[in-house]
Amino acid sequence: MNAMLKASSAGAAGAVVTNVLHEVVRRSTPDAPRVDLLGMQGIARGMKSLGVDGPKGRALYGTTLAADLISNGAYFACVAAGKENALMTGALLGLAAGIGAVVLPGPMGFTAETTSRNGITSALSVLLYTAGGITAGLVYAALSGDDA
Numbered sequence: 821m822n823a824m825l826k827a828s829s830a831g832a833a834g835a836v837v838t839n840v841l842h843e844v845v846r847r848s849t850p851d852a853p854r855v856d857l858l859g860m861q862g863i864a865r866g867m868k869s870l871g872v873d874g875p876k877g878r879a880l881y882g883t884t885l886a887a888d889l890i891s892n893g894a895y896f897a898c899v900a901a902g903k904e905n906a907l908m909t910g911a912l913l914g915l916a917a918g919i920g921a922v923v924l925p926g927p928m929g930f931t932a933e934t935t936s937r938n939g940i941t942s943a944l945s946v947l948l949y950t951a952g953g954i955t956a957g958l959v960y961a962a963l964s965g966d967d968a
Contacts, residue, residue: 899957906958
């Protein structure tokens, strides 16, 4: 399997795990991060800045989910940069994304409470992305025939 396909597959796996876990947690606890709402704010703002009427309702949710899978997949594909230690690279990528999800929305003009409403919400935000990064690292190592 070529390197690009390994990285893309690992990235996709990390993105899917992050999104599935988000949906499970979101439906299970009121303290869940609302990364979906954060993404919808971003899509709506981006469309508005282009002078385009963006999708609304379920269409906005679907667009956000697709954009999230694509962007997280590309991000988590970066585990390939740490070939010899894909698991650690994935964990660090996930940790960085989770911390970013907690600290960046407010300064960027988005609703900070979506990911940092309280300590539990912040911790879950970091854990969701870290789980995705670890998954990407494990998948990359498995596809490369390496021990994680």
